Amino acid sequence: MLFVNGSPAPEEGPRISALDRGFTLGDGVFETMRAAGRRVYRWEAHLARLRAGALLLALPIDALDLPALLDDAPARAALPQAVVRLTVSRGVDAGRGVAVPPGLRPTVVVRVLPLAPPPGEPARAIVATTRRDERSPLSRVKSLSYAGSVLARLEAQRRGVDDALLRNTRGTLAGATTSNLFAVLDGTLVTPPVRAGALPGTARAFVLTAAQGLGMPAREVDLRPRDLLAAKEAFLTNAVLGVRPLVAVDGQAIGDGHPGPRTAALRAAWDEAWAAFVAGAS
Amino acid sequence: MLFVNGSPAPEEGPRISALDRGFTLGDGVFETMRAAGRRVYRWEAHLARLRAGALLLALPIDALDLPALLDDAPARAALPQAVVRLTVSRGVDAGRGVAVPPGLRPTVVVRVLPLAPPPGEPARAIVATTRRDERSPLSRVKSLSYAGSVLARLEAQRRGVDDALLRNTRGTLAGATTSNLFAVLDGTLVTPPVRAGALPGTARAFVLTAAQGLGMPAREVDLRPRDLLAAKEAFLTNAVLGVRPLVAVDGQAIGDGHPGPRTAALRAAWDEAWAAFVAGAS
Numbered sequence: 001m002l003f004v005n006g007s008p009a010p011e012e013g014p015r016i017s018a019l020d021r022g023f024t025l026g027d028g029v030f031e032t033m034r035a036a037g038r039r040v041y042r043w044e045a046h047l048a049r050l051r052a053g054a055l056l057l058a059l060p061i062d063a064l065d066l067p068a069l070l071d072d073a074p075a076r077a078a079l080p081q082a083v084v085r086l087t088v089s090r091g092v093d094a095g096r097g098v099a100v101p102p103g104l105r106p107t108v109v110v111r112v113l114p115l116a117p118p119p120g121e122p123a124r125a126i127v128a129t130t131r132r133d134e135r136s137p138l139s140r141v142k143s144l145s146y147a148g149s150v151l152a153r154l155e156a157q158r159r160g161v162d163d164a165l166l167r168n169t170r171g172t173l174a175g176a177t178t179s180n181l182f183a184v185l186d187g188t189l190v191t192p193p194v195r196a197g198a199l200p201g202t203a204r205a206f207v208l209t210a211a212q213g214l215g216m217p218a219r220e221v222d223l224r225p226r227d228l229l230a231a232k233e234a235f236l237t238n239a240v241l242g243v244r245p246l247v248a249v250d251g252q253a254i255g256d257g258h259p260g261p262r263t264a265a266l267r268a269a270w271d272e273a274w275a276a277f278v279a280g281a282s
Numbered sequence: 283m284l285f286v287n288g289s290p291a292p293e294e295g296p297r298i299s300a301l302d303r304g305f306t307l308g309d310g311v312f313e314t315m316r317a318a319g320r321r322v323y324r325w326e327a328h329l330a331r332l333r334a335g336a337l338l339l340a341l342p343i344d345a346l347d348l349p350a351l352l353d354d355a356p357a358r359a360a361l362p363q364a365v366v367r368l369t370v371s372r373g374v375d376a377g378r379g380v381a382v383p384p385g386l387r388p389t390v391v392v393r394v395l396p397l398a399p400p401p402g403e404p405a406r407a408i409v410a411t412t413r414r415d416e417r418s419p420l421s422r423v424k425s426l427s428y429a430g431s432v433l434a435r436l437e438a439q440r441r442g443v444d445d446a447l448l449r450n451t452r453g454t455l456a457g458a459t460t461s462n463l464f465a466v467l468d469g470t471l472v473t474p475p476v477r478a479g480a481l482p483g484t485a486r487a488f489v490l491t492a493a494q495g496l497g498m499p500a501r502e503v504d505l506r507p508r509d510l511l512a513a514k515e516a517f518l519t520n521a522v523l524g525v526r527p528l529v530a531v532d533g534q535a536i537g538d539g540h541p542g543p544r545t546a547a548l549r550a551a552w553d554e555a556w557a558a559f560v561a562g563a564s
Contacts, residue, residue: 002300011299011376012299013299014297016296016298018293018391021432022305023369024369025308025428026425026426027428027429085378089305096395098435098460100435111301133415136430138429138430145430146306146307147307149307149380151339151419153380153381177380
């Protein structure tokens with residue numbers, strides 16, 4: 001189900017102006033979240049990142065009543081467990097070019113889909129030739145200008161694997177196309193820092209906190225692709241997938257090529273927290 | 283006037299699906315061109331770049347009859363001198379995420395506007411903090427993921443100037459937000475090479491050829507911001523603006539702070555070539 005500026009609409013059919021800067025310039029931000037009942041899971045974390053992106057792009061979102069635009073969406077779509085994508089573009093611009101004219105009203109699209117079961121198979125990835133520019137402030141927010149990730153994923157698709165890991169301009173890993181990367185190296189859970197181009201993911205934050213709770217040492221460190229081949233385990237995280245084991249990179253097994261015990265423990269922590277949220281929301 | 287997949291439509295109102303990947307992921311390419319009568323100016327050069335972008339993003343544009351989608355647009359809009367923006371997105375994707383499913387049909391939007399007279403004032407620019415990633419193949423095509431340029435232009439707007447110059451990740455200049463950069467240094471016309479992150483602009487190519495015709499030595503060289511302060515002249519080029527003098531950067535004058543003679547000669551060459559095209563098209 002689709003909601004454009006608060007109005008429900010069937011997904012089919014035109015809903016967006018061809019002059020919307022989301023379409024013409026990738027000018028906007030988005031969040032993809034889980035929801036149950038009327039509630040969005042970890043909304044405050046998603047809102048904080050959305051605000052950071054809006055601030056960076058000088059997108060006036062404070063006048064939008066986002067909770068009101070979101071609250072009813074999962075319930076109206078009558079889904080007990082849903083994925084909600086919230087898109088906020090700069091809005092319709094009758095001008096031409098990149099200059100931002102005053103007075104534009106952001107376009108808000110809320111799309112609600114059933115939460116699909118997690119992929120049954122662990123992920124296999126390549127290291128993409130496409131890089132992520134860790135020096136750009138855009139690497140720390142979720143803007144609509146996502147062609148870099150599309151390009152990397154296309155490379156993965158051509159090579160017959162699930163995902164692509166992106167290096168930053170210095171050659172260390174930033175993450176995967178739509179998820180954060182973790183590995184277990186010398187008994188420590190490690191993940192690339194935000195300054196290396198890692199998106200400050202909400203599931204990434206959950207996992208770092210959960211690791212503490214489980215007494216698992218965890219650190220943000222620069223990782224090179226070859227470090228993954230020395231890792232005992234690796235996994236990918238995002239707000240929809242949760243924790244997905246990563247068992248191969250560029251055709252070489254990570255650890256013994258099967259999901260490891262720390263990955264399983266963190267995945268269980270994620271699943272438990274979600275189940276508790278769903279129970280509270282119903 | 284607006285044409286979506288070949289059908290004329292008023293600009294107002296929704297024309298694009300909210301599931302179009304142009305809107306959700308900045309997944310597509312575009313060209314902005316001049317046109318007169320039924321003809322697009324320097325179409326072959328624009329088509330070549332569009333094809334390069336489509337090839338990079340695996341966008342199937344060969345089945346689209348782009349000349350047919352474009353030919354009538356300027357004439358139907360009844361504009362003797364027009365700007366035509368051609369946008370080709372990957373199309374409507376009912377899925378979610380960046381993976382490219384098979385069978386999508388690209389969305390083609392053609393927008394026609396009157397060609398505005400060139401800005402009366404020469405341009406003043408800043409050097410943006412935002413960089414252009416010269417290592418990304420996306421830096422050599424015109425994708426819809428344009429938030430980096432929006433960010434740099436916002437910086438220029440905040441500082442009260444017309445445009446922003448972007449450095450690449452190594453610190454040399456790539457160009458401005460929507461145009462290529464030229465300077466006159468030690469009697470030679472210079473412009474950043476494509477490997478430095480310069481978009482292979484169609485007006486840039488025109489100017490390099492015109493300089494030859496005028497017996498003006500011209501070279502592609504890496505330029506640092508401080509080189510501009512040693513330059514006698516500088517200007518910006520794109521397919522719509524043509525040649526626009528650039529007289530200040532970060533508040534410091536370039537040359538004597540006025541458009542120079544080589545800039546004027548190249549601008550005259552551009553204007554003459556355009557006038558000849560318009561005369562032939564009418």
